[in-house]
Amino acid sequence: MAKSDATSVNRRSDIISAAIEVFAEVGYYRATTLQVAERANISQPYVFRFFSTKEHLLLSALEVSWSRVVEAFRKVVETTSPELLEATLILEYENIQEKNRNEILLQMQAQTIREEAIQNTMQGGFKEVREMVLTAFREAGIEKPEERTMLFLARGVLCNVALVLNMPELMKG
Template sequence: MAKSETTSVNRKTEIISAAIEVFAEIGYYRATTAQVATRANISQPYIFRFFSTKEALLLAALEVSWARVIESFRKVVESASPEQLETDLIRAYSDILNSYQNEMLLQMQAQTIQEDAIREAMRHGFGEVRGMVLDAFRAAEISNPEERTLLFLARGMLCNISAALNMPELMEN
């Protein structure tokens, strides 16, 4: 990859990271591309070199956040024993939530956005995670894999709410 291509990829990644922070902190609808540009230390017009609209930027940010979850779960599925699978998946999600809380806050907000492209991105992300977990639970011969997958996903949503509201007691057993 040529230096200018590398710089361009890095800059795009920096813009997406800045957008994740800004959108998570003040909300997608209140956030402006000017605020994202300020956070990324670039000019606002430079954002539009990579993203045609603020919605396109949000879609890229959601893609990054879902990719992180999916890749983390993929690593667990490929390496965990059947006995440790669910525990290791929970630990992997907890690690993501602790390290990338803004991404999870972004996903939570995106669940309420009614634009078709955003809804489709969220359906796709949830669907891919659900399918991966369900397939892994079936392969591990976990009893009632559909119900266990549902409970796993519900627990993940509760983890998100717990983190968003700073209510760790929601996760206490």
């Protein structure tokens, strides 16, 4: 990769990281590309060099956040014994929440945005996670894998709500 290509990849990543922070802090609709540019220490036109619209920037940010979850879960699935799989996936999701709080806040917001492209990205992320977990549960011989997958996903959504509302007591069980 040429130096300018590597710089472009890094700048694109910096812009996405800044967008995740800004969108999580002030909300997608209130956030501006100028705020994102300022957070990334670049000019606003430079944001548009990589992302034609604010929605395109949001879609890229959501894809990054879903990729992080999928990759983390994939590693757990590939390296964890069947009897520890579900518990390890839960711990990994708690770890993702702790380390990438803004990405979770961004996903929570995106669930309420009605634009088709955003809905499609959110549906795609949930589907990919669901299929990975369901397949892993089936292969691990977990009883009632569909039900366990649904409960796993429901627990994740509840974890997100607890995070957003700052109500850790929702997770005490």
